[in-house]
Amino acid sequence: MARARSDLLLDRMMSLHPKIIDLTLDRMHRLLAALDHPEAALPPVIHAAGTNGKGSTLAMLRAGIEGAGQSAHVYTSPHLARFHERIRLAGTLIDEALLGDILDECLAANGPDAITYFEITTAAALLAFSRTPADWTLLETGLGGRLDATNVVDRPRLTLITPIDLDHQHYLGDTIGAIAGEKAGILKRGVPCVVGPQPEAALDVIEARAARLGVPLLAHGQHWHVWEERGRLVFQDETGLLDLPLPSLVGAHQVVNAGAALAALRHLGFDEAACEAAMTRAEWPARMQRLRHGPLVEMAQAAGSELWLDGGHNPAAALALVESLSRLPPRPTHLICGMLNTKDVGGFMAPLAQVAGSLRAVSIPDQPATLSAAQTVAHAHAAGLRADAAQDVAAALAGILDEAPGARVLICGSLYLAGVILRDHG
Structure with a gap:
């Protein structure tokens, strides 16, 4: 069977840098400039970092947004079966023809310069998002935050940090505090941030950076609470109490992921129907x-x-x-x-x-x-x-x-x- 055009282009992209991971934003800014800055033409952005739960939380956010009759672009990584899973355009996975076209365009714009696979494919996603109408853009960091290729949006509408743990220590540091410093690199001056449950060392770092940048925090255990009670999910924040079905995603840990999604939806003005859709309609493969x-x-x-x-x-x-x-x-x-x-x-x-x-x-x-x-x-x-x-x-x-x-x-x-x-x- 002949291979898809996008697969051949993605293979070429794997050879554009000798390292799979090389954390810096310089190459990303250069390529985005050559593409006429698609990152500046996105629908309102929600940017998520963290060690665990990013994908599940964004899946629930997307379900809530769509339950309210709105649409969202979604960028996640890695993919499971096909690369197309990484790029969801206004609710639908990117089709093969469009993916091939934007990969071609990004390769041409990059020319002979070195760039990592994740950087150039992230640029391709942003390019597709900038050309397709939607109400929201959901971006998941690939690794870390501060120097992640997704961290190129100057003014997201909201940021979100899910629970932080030791992972990728070779790149992010060998302590919770050091890793939290990299994840907190997605915070932007004055832009609110929803914070999931954190080890004390991580929360200290996030709070210190938020204070320096004037970032309003919506932190678990302070500004919102979530728990399971009698087979239901109960969420409480300053605007009141929600009594909802448990998340469709399996596992007790999904309750706190759901809490972060609900805190984001409530902050953004979505109603209880959207919050219930976030619980009942979310799908996220390979998580129990x-x-x-x-x-x-x-x-x-x-x-x-x-x-x-x-x-x-x-x-x-x-x-x-x-x-x-x-x-x-x-x-x-x-x-x-x-x-x-x-x-x-x-x-x-x-x-x-x-x-x-x-x-x-x-x-x-x-x-x-x-x-x-x-x-x-x-x-x-x-x-x-x-x-x-x-x-x-x-x-x-x-x-x-x-x-x-x-x-x-x-x-x-x-x-x-x-x-x-x-x-x-x-």
Whole structure:
């Protein structure tokens, strides 16, 4: 089968810089100037940074905006199955013809100059957004905030910082405070910021930067509160109380993500109907997602088993997984895990050792930074998990089903692994 034009162009973009990650905004500003500054022609922008929950929070924000009859551009990363997932134009994934055209235009504008893949594809998204009418623009940072390629909008309508944890320490710093300093780099003078639950060290940094820039904060635990009560979500801020359905996204951690989305919607003037839509209509793949069809599901169902998928890959995500699993009907749980060598593998596995009967380790196809299955097994053993290596996910699942028919099987450890699975099971 012939490859799509956009795939060929994206392959070219991968070769434009010797490093995958090289944090600076200089190249981005140069390319945007060559494109006549699409970042200055966007619908009102909501810009989100944080370690965990950015995508889920923006998914709920989009659901609320659309529930109010308005439209939103959305830019997220990474994609799972296809690059097109990163760019949603006024509610619809970008089509192949338009994506090819804007990638071509960005390549021509960049010329022979070095630029990273994320930078030039972010520029392409902004270019598409600037040419398509919508009511809002939702931007998710790729890594950090201060020097992230999305941090080029001078005056967003609102910023949002979800919970911060240790991640990408090679690029952002090895303490919570240092990482928070990078994430807080999205704050803009006088622009309000919704802040999700934070470690004290992170909140101190965010509050100090906000004070310097005159940023009004809408912080969890101070300006808004959210909790689960009797199977409902209760949200309270200075304008009153909301009693809503629990989020459609699975997991107790989604309650605080929902709180941040609701705080943003309320600040922006959306009504209770929009807030309810944010809870009931949001979709976000590979976040405690029950897989319902595809060859692996057929294997699992034949053995009376469930198959679940989650792309979380750091210690906080593992804790959220443990909490989510604890809320499901009791059933033996076994893991299929593949991870990148840039992650805190031991920190991810330690909480899961409390709830998993075993782990089958796989490498992630077509990912140079993947841990080998043997390396993942070694980390799992260190965390107290019974673990074996498998050639691939199908072999891992077959091994689990042979040993424990009727089990709950969770594929986890990486969004890249999740993307491989969703190509056949999305």
